[in-house]
Every structure is written in C-alpha cells, then in structure tokens.
Amino acid sequence: METPGSQSSLHRANLERVVRAVRLAGSLTQAEIARTTGLSAATVSNIVRELKDGGTVEVTPTSAGGRRARSVSLSGDAGIVIGVDFGHTHLRVAIGNLAHQVLAEESEPLDVDASSAQGFDRAEELVNRLIVATGVDRSKIAGVGLGVPGPIDVESGTLGSTAILPGWTGTRPAEELRGRLGVPVHVDNDANLGALGELVWGSGRGVKDLAYIKVASGVGAGLVINGKIYRGPGGTAGEIGHITLDESGPVCRCGNRGCLETFAAARYVLPLLQSSHGTDLTMEGVVRLGRDGDPGCRRVIADVGRHIGSGVANLCNLLNPSRVVLGGDLAEAGELVLGPIRESVGRYAIPSAARQLSVLPGALGGRAEVLGALALALSEMGDSTLLDGTLTAVTPAFT
Amino acid sequence: METPGSQSSLHRANLERVVRAVRLAGSLTQAEIARTTGLSAATVSNIVRELKDGGTVEVTPTSAGGRRARSVSLSGDAGIVIGVDFGHTHLRVAIGNLAHQVLAEESEPLDVDASSAQGFDRAEELVNRLIVATGVDRSKIAGVGLGVPGPIDVESGTLGSTAILPGWTGTRPAEELRGRLGVPVHVDNDANLGALGELVWGSGRGVKDLAYIKVASGVGAGLVINGKIYRGPGGTAGEIGHITLDESGPVCRCGNRGCLETFAAARYVLPLLQSSHGTDLTMEGVVRLGRDGDPGCRRVIADVGRHIGSGVANLCNLLNPSRVVLGGDLAEAGELVLGPIRESVGRYAIPSAARQLSVLPGALGGRAEVLGALALALSEMGDSTLLDGTLTAVTPAFT
DNA sequence: AGCTTAGAGTTCACTAGTTGGACATAGTCG
DNA sequence: CGACTATGTCCAACTAGTGAACTCTAAGCT
Numbered sequence: 085m086e087t088p089g090s091q092s093s094l095h096r097a098n099l100e101r102v103v104r105a106v107r108l109a110g111s112l113t114q115a116e117i118a119r120t121t122g123l124s125a126a127t128v129s130n131i132v133r134e135l136k137d138g139g140t141v142e143v144t145p146t147s148a149g150g151r152r153a154r155s156v157s158l159s160g161d162a163g164i165v166i167g168v169d170f171g172h173t174h175l176r177v178a179i180g181n182l183a184h185q186v187l188a189e190e191s192e193p194l195d196v197d198a199s200s201a202q203g204f205d206r207a208e209e210l211v212n213r214l215i216v217a218t219g220v221d222r223s224k225i226a227g228v229g230l231g232v233p234g235p236i237d238v239e240s241g242t243l244g245s246t247a248i249l250p251g252w253t254g255t256r257p258a259e260e261l262r263g264r265l266g267v268p269v270h271v272d273n274d275a276n277l278g279a280l281g282e283l284v285w286g287s288g289r290g291v292k293d294l295a296y297i298k299v300a301s302g303v304g305a306g307l308v309i310n311g312k313i314y315r316g317p318g319g320t321a322g323e324i325g326h327i328t329l330d331e332s333g334p335v336c337r338c339g340n341r342g343c344l345e346t347f348a349a350a351r352y353v354l355p356l357l358q359s360s361h362g363t364d365l366t367m368e369g370v371v372r373l374g375r376d377g378d379p380g381c382r383r384v385i386a387d388v389g390r391h392i393g394s395g396v397a398n399l400c401n402l403l404n405p406s407r408v409v410l411g412g413d414l415a416e417a418g419e420l421v422l423g424p425i426r427e428s429v430g431r432y433a434i435p436s437a438a439r440q441l442s443v444l445p446g447a448l449g450g451r452a453e454v455l456g457a458l459a460l461a462l463s464e465m466g467d468s469t470l471l472d473g474t475l476t477a478v479t480p481a482f483t
Numbered sequence: 484m485e486t487p488g489s490q491s492s493l494h495r496a497n498l499e500r501v502v503r504a505v506r507l508a509g510s511l512t513q514a515e516i517a518r519t520t521g522l523s524a525a526t527v528s529n530i531v532r533e534l535k536d537g538g539t540v541e542v543t544p545t546s547a548g549g550r551r552a553r554s555v556s557l558s559g560d561a562g563i564v565i566g567v568d569f570g571h572t573h574l575r576v577a578i579g580n581l582a583h584q585v586l587a588e589e590s591e592p593l594d595v596d597a598s599s600a601q602g603f604d605r606a607e608e609l610v611n612r613l614i615v616a617t618g619v620d621r622s623k624i625a626g627v628g629l630g631v632p633g634p635i636d637v638e639s640g641t642l643g644s645t646a647i648l649p650g651w652t653g654t655r656p657a658e659e660l661r662g663r664l665g666v667p668v669h670v671d672n673d674a675n676l677g678a679l680g681e682l683v684w685g686s687g688r689g690v691k692d693l694a695y696i697k698v699a700s701g702v703g704a705g706l707v708i709n710g711k712i713y714r715g716p717g718g719t720a721g722e723i724g725h726i727t728l729d730e731s732g733p734v735c736r737c738g739n740r741g742c743l744e745t746f747a748a749a750r751y752v753l754p755l756l757q758s759s760h761g762t763d764l765t766m767e768g769v770v771r772l773g774r775d776g777d778p779g780c781r782r783v784i785a786d787v788g789r790h791i792g793s794g795v796a797n798l799c800n801l802l803n804p805s806r807v808v809l810g811g812d813l814a815e816a817g818e819l820v821l822g823p824i825r826e827s828v829g830r831y832a833i834p835s836a837a838r839q840l841s842v843l844p845g846a847l848g849g850r851a852e853v854l855g856a857l858a859l860a861l862s863e864m865g866d867s868t869l870l871d872g873t874l875t876a877v878t879p880a881f882t
Numbered sequence: 883a884g885c886t887t888a889g890a891g892t893t894c895a896c897t898a899g900t901t902g903g904a905c906a907t908a909g910t911c912g
Numbered sequence: 913c914g915a916c917t918a919t920g921t922c923c924a925a926c927t928a929g930t931g932a933a934c935t936c937t938a939a940g941c942t
Binding site: 091093094235244291292293305307309314315316317318319320321322323324326327328331338339340394397398399401402403404405406431432433434435436437439440 | 492634643690706708715716717719721723725726727738793800802803804805830832833834835836838839
C-alpha cells in the first residue's frame with residue numbers, strides 16, 4: 085500500500101501469492117508452490133524462509149513418503165480470527181485460525197429485549213471464555229467479524245432502525261466491540277454473513293455468484309457477486325423481502341403492500357395457523373410439524389415456498405446467479421419448501437436463466453452466520469483474495 | 484501475463500499505470516504523472532521515454548506558460564478502436580482513438596429481414612468507408628466492439644434465438660467480423676453496451692453502479708456493478724423485461740404471463756393506440772405526439788412509466804444501484820415517462836434504497852450502443868481498468 | 883539587465899528482488 | 913550398492929525502481 089509500484093510491493097504481492105496458494109491447498113511442498121504460483125524455485129525458497137521466520141508458516145520436516153519433500157502449511161497459531169453473531173434469539177461465537185479451521189464454537193440464548201450494553205457484555209464474556217478454552221494467544225487475534233440482524237450502514241457502522249433488536253438502533257456495534265476487545269472489528273448484516281458462510285464452508289463452495297435467502301422473522305438476501313459480498317452503493321442491496329408480489333396485498337411493516345415478506349416471513353405466516361394450532365407456534369415448530377405430516381403446516385410451508393420462488397425468479401432474471409441457497413429456520417423443511425420454490429422459479433423465470441440455477445438448502449443451518457463472520461474477519465484481513473476457489477473442508481466443531 | 488510475479492510484470496503494470504493516468508487526465512507533465520501515480524520522477528522519466536519510443540505517447544515541447552514543462556499525452560494514432568452496432572432498424576459504426584475521442588461516427592438503415600451475410604457486408608463496407616474518411620492507419624486498429632440486439636453467449640460467441648433478427652440465430656457474429664476485418668472483435672448485447680456507453684460518456688459518468696434500462700421492441704437492462712458490466716454466470720443477467728408484475732397478466736413471448744415487457748415494450752403497447760391513432764404508429768411517433776400534447780399517447784407513456792417503475796423498484800431493492808439510466812426511444816419522452824417511473828419507484832421500493840437513487844434519461848440517445856461498443860473494445864484491450872473515474876468529455880462527432 | 887529562485891526533467895550510483903543454473907541432498911529403483 | 917531423480921539451496925547475473933545530485937528554463941525581484 086505504501087509504495088504502489090515499487091518492487092517491495094511486488095515482493096509483498098508474491099508473499100501473498102504463496103500464502104494464498106498454501107491456504108487453498110492446505111499444504112504444499114516448495115516445488116508445488118513454485119509450479120502453482122509460477123514463481124521460480126529460488127524465489128519460493130526465499131519467500132518460504134521469510135514466512136517461516138515471521139511465524140506465518142510452518143515447515144514440517146517430511147510428510148509424504150516421497151524423496152525429501154518438506155511440506156509447507158500455514159502455522160496454526162499464525163493468526164486467530166473470531167466471529168460473533170447476534171441473532172434474534174441467540175448469540176454465537178466462533179474462533180478460527182488462518183487455515184480456515186474452526187477451533188471452537190459456542191452459542192447461548194439471548195434475550196431479545198436485552199439492552200445493547202447487556203448484549204455486548206455477554207458477547208465479550210463468551211469470547212473470553214472461548215479464548216481461554218482454546219488456549220490461543222490473545223496477541224494473535226487478527227480481527228473479529230460481527231453479525232447483526234438488521235440493516236447496518238457499513239461505512240459509518242451505525243445500526244439502522246430494526247424492529248428485531250429494539251434498543252439497539254443507532255448504536256455502533258463494531259466500535260463498541262472494538263473498544264472491549266481491542267482488535268479490529270468488521271460488521272455486516274446476517275444475510276450477507278450467511279451468504280459468506282455458505283460460500284466458504286457450505287453449499288456455495290466453488291461458486292462465484294450466489295444468492296443466500298434467509299427466511300426468519302423477515303426475509304433478506306445476501307448476494308455474492310464474483311466471489312465478494314455485494315452491498316450496493318447505498319449498502320441496502322439484497323432486500324428481496326420487499327419486492328412487490330401483489331400491489332394490493334397485505335400491508336407490510338415497510339409501508340408498502342404485498343411485499344414478499346408479507347407472504348413468507350414468520351411474523352405474517354404464523355398467525356395463519358393460530359386458530360388451528362394455537363398461538364405458541366414458532367417457525368421451527370411449523371417445520372417440525374410439517375415434516376411429521378401435519379397437512380396445515382405443509383400447506384403453509386408450500387405456500388411460503390411458492391412465494392419465495394416468485395421472488396427468486398425475479399432475482400434470477402435480473403442477476404442470473406448460478407446458485408441460490410436457502411437459509412434460516414425454513415431451510416430445515418427441505419423438499420417441502422424447496423420443491424415449491426423450484427416450481428415457482430421454473431414458472432416465472434425466463435428459461436435460459438432458470439435452466440442452470442440450482443436451489444439448495446444451506447449446509448450450515450444456524451451456524452452460517454457465525455462462520456460467515458469468521459470468513460469476513462479472514463477476508464478483511466491482509467490477504468484480500470481468500471475467496472478464490474475451493475477451500476479446505478471445515479473441521480467438525482464442538483458444541 | 485507471461486511471468487506472473489516477476490519484475491517485468493511490475494514494469495508492465497507501471498507502464499499501464501502511467502498510460503491510465505495520462506488517459507484519465509488528458510495530458511500531464513511528467514512531474515504530475517509522478518505525483519498522481521506515486522512513482523518516482525526518475526522512473527517516470529524512463530517510462531515516458533520508453534512509451535515515446537514505442538509511439539504510444541506524444542511529448543509536446545511545452546504547453547502551459549510555465550517553466551519548462553513538457554506535457555505528455557496519448558498520441559492520437561497510437562491505437563484505433565472501432566464500434567459496430569447492429570440495431571433493430573439500423574447499423575451504426577464509430578471510430579475512436581485511445582484518448583477516448585470519437586473520430587467519426589455514421590449510421591445507416593438496415594433491413595430487418597436482411598440475411599446475416601448481407602448485414603456483415605454492409606458493416607464491413609461502412610467500417611472501411613470510415614477508415615478511409617478518417618485516414619487512420621489500418622495497422623493501428625487495436626480492436627472492434629460489436630453490439631447485437633439479442634441474447635448472446637459471450638463465451639462461445641453464439642447468438643441465441645431472437646425474434647428481432649430472424650435469420651441470425653446461431654451465427655457467431657464476432658468470428659464473422661474478425662474474419663472480415665482481421666482484428667480482434669468483442670461482442671455483447673445492446674443493453675450491456677448501452678450501459679457501458681452511458682457509463683463512459685453519458686449519464687453514468689463518475690458512477691460505479693448503474694442500471695441501464697432500454698425500452699424498445701423489448702425491455703432489457705444492462706447492469707454495471709463496480710465499474711464493470713455484470714453478465715451473470717450464465718450470461719443472462721439483466722432480463723428485467725421478464726420479471727413478473729401480474730401473474731394473470733397478458734401472455735408474453737417468453738411463455739410467462741404479466742411480464743414487465745407486456746406492459747412496456749413497443750410490440751405490446753402500440754396496439755393499444757391502433758384503434759384511435761392508426762396502425763402505422765411507432766414508439767417514436769407516440770413519444771412525439773405525447774410531447775405535442777396528445778392525451779392518449781401521454782396516458783400510454785405514463786402507464787408504461789409506471790410499470791417500468793415497478794420493475795425498477797424490484798431492481799432497486801435487490802441491487803440498490805445509485806443510478807438508473809433510461810435509454811431507447813422512450814427516453815425521448817423525458818419527464819412524461821421519468822415522472823411516473825420515479826413515482827412508482829418511490830411507492831414500491833424500500834425507502835432507504837429509493838432515497839439515493841437517481842433516475843436519468845440517457846444522454847446519448849441512439850448513439851449509446853455504438854459508443855458502448857467502442858468502450859468495450861477499449862476496455863478489452865490491454866489497459867483493463869479504463870473505467871476508473873471521470874473521463875475526458877466526448878468530442879462532438881459528425882453525422 | 884542581471885541575479886536569484888524554484889520547479890522540471892535527466893543522469894548516476896545504489897539497492898531490492900527475481901531468475902537460471904550449478905550444487906548438494908535424500909529418497910526410490912534396478 | 914550404485915544410478916537416477918526430484919527437492920531445496922546457493923550464487924552470480926540481471927532487471928527495474930529510487931534518492932540525490934545536477935542541469936535547464938522561465939519567472940520574479942532589484
């Protein structure tokens with residue numbers, strides 16, 4: 085950054101090239117690095133030595149049964165990243181390293197009506213607990229990714245008005261957490277982080293253009309375009325919940341009528357089942373009952389799917405992503421909801437766009453957002469192009 | 484490209500840096516280049532000499548009344564690019580240089596039913612005529628951008644099925660033209676090129692995220708995301724004409740019902756006026772009559788605007804562009820159509836996305852596509868990042 | 883007019899960094 | 913056990929950018 089076109093910048097670029105190659109492959113010998121990066125063996129030798137001295141990389145004496153190949157891998161404690169996700173009902177924290185391994189992950193319920201100060205207290209506490217549990221060195225923490233369930237201005241870091249966390253409007257969560265933890269904090273909303281999580285670890289691996297649809301108390305989408313989260317100039321891209329399906333439909337909390345959200349989000353759907361199934365129903369419950377065969381719940385889930393499919397068809401015509409991943413509680417319904425979505429997409433999208441679209445359930449469930457927060461911390465950190473290709477599989481995390 | 488991380492690649496990068504700086508500013512002294520690029524004066528001195536020897540750049544002895552500043556500018560004949568645009572009714576060709584100046588531009592009517600061979604004959608002829616007229620050196624032609632009014636697979640270069648140019652389906656226009664002119668040809672559809680044209684020379688200058696809506700016999704959109712045309716993984720992004728506005732609306736040529744196109748495209752709108760205004764009406768005529776005060780035409784234009792606005796609102800919720808540019812014949816209607824569009828957007832888009840959106844008419848009219856083809860040729864050629872910031876104004880072209 | 887000044891461009895010695903080839907090393911294969 | 917082969921390292925050559933010194937020109941001042 086400092087010297088844009090000098091050879092020291094070239095050197096740094098080559099360092100990153102090597103680090104990225106190693107990260108993507110997991111571990112490589114120097115000769116392999118030379119081949120994949122196109123650098124000469126001599127240069128690789130120098131760079132590996134430099135990285136080893138800096139502690140970024142570890143050289144294990146010999147790994148395969150070959151001649152004398154010393155395999156190079158990212159040193160596990162070269163850097164630590166932390167993901168924090170505030171959900172509507174709980175708080176999740178994950179700790180990972182630069183090698184994309186999740187070292188620990190834990191969640192606990194969070195009271196919706198808690199003040200933001202209480203929330204951050206809990207988060208700080210949980211982060212500290214995990215740091216102690218995993219025994220990582222605090223000084224190795226490179227960054228924190230933070231997810232919040234509402235519109236956030238990424239530039240200023242201010243949380244917009246959100247009905248989900250009432251007392252939080254106007255706070256600056258990233259600054260708050262940075263103050264408590266003393267490391268850089270990067271923030272984004274839950275839909276974008278879910279998209280990132282599925283992209284790096286879940287159903288979106290190997291794809292560069294992805295839409296992640298999250299259905300919960302609202303409906304939002306996280307868009308990945310060309311391997312990066314797309315937020316739009318104003319930061320509000322992905323508001324699929326408020327595209328109009330029916331100009332004279334129900335009034336939405338946004339002030340318009342017939343938004344997708346009014347046909348799909350929990351707060352509008354659950355009342356439909358109140359008279360028949362009681363008032364304590366949650367979306368989770370509807371999904372469970374539907375899977376057990378309850379016809380009313382099945383019908384409601386299918387209807388929701390059809391409406392989401394209409395929205396996805398529009399998205400598909402406009403953006404033509406190669407994959408749509410469904411997240412949130414609703415994804416647990418599997419084919420009960422995916423079938424109707426695909427049907428609607430097939431009906432309403434133009435054939436050439438629909439043909440190569442695959443609609444998949446999220447592979448990470450409720451973990452998508454925390455893992456996305458981890459990925460955000462990773463991607464904001466130094467090596468900017470970490471979302472290139474296929475990545476190493478995620479290790480099973482406890483909790 | 485050949486040696487990814489070597490210092491020769493660094494050198495090439497620095498060459499491009501300098502060229503870009505000069506291009507963006509029009510002309511600079513060496514000291515200014517050093518300041519804007521961050522390179523040292525010595526390096527700039529070497530690079531300028533190299534570029535001058537290569538003929539890429541011209542050094543005019545002295546320009547301002549300063550001390551002894553030799554201003555550096557791109558040499559006018561360093562490279563020539565050509566834009567060719569096949570429209571529904573005419574063929575346009577433009578010739579420009581690397582300095583973003585349009586040297587000549589001409590259009591002629593094209594018979595819709597002409598065979599593709601005839602079309603290419605005409606194009607080749609017109610290109611040759613302009614080359615002669617401007618007196619440019621054929622060997623200096625760096626590339627050709629080609630616009631076609633229909634879906635094209637950018638990878639394979641094959642034109643998809645299109646009702647607009649019946650005899651052209653399955654041809655490979657880029658290869659065809661490359662064969663005739665002997666230079667690299669890059670192809671894209673009219674909406675994308677219109678977007679590019681407006682981005683570089685028209686209403687989109689200085690913006691990085693733009694949607695160009697073209698209303699003609701169909702409705703299409705060209706999306707610019709982060710300064711680059713976004714085509715989507717399947718190449719069919721931007722099909723705004725086929726998002727569903729009314730599930731039980733008129734049947735569209737795509738097979739669905741109630742697509743935006745059925746409310747806005749000429750082929751569906753003109754029949755509305757047949758009984759009152761006769762059958763010879765064109766969209767152009769409707770616009771002219773509307774501007775002269777004809778109430779029926781005004782009503783139709785406003786209705787079209789409202790429907791387009793609904794589509795733009797969806798686009799806006801999903802992508803949140805900072806600017807929407809309206810192109811095609813309809814743009815001539817000015818406020819008659821922009822007013823209703825803005826009204827619909829304000830009504831159907833979520834406020835935070837609509838707030839910072841500006842809806843503008845295209846500044847280039849029917850020239851948008853040819854100029855976009857020029858810009859495509861420029862951007863595909865070497866210096867990849869030519870769409871960075873503000874560009875030099877377009878010189879008035881004859882014809 | 884003559885002197886000073888200040889910024890522009892060039893030259894030169896120096897340094898950072900990559901590369902090809904030579905060389906040592908340590909495994910496998912016959 | 914020796915030939916073979918791919919790996920990693922070392923060294924000399926080369927490429928390219930940089931700071932400092934230097935020259936040059938025109939403006940400003942006396």
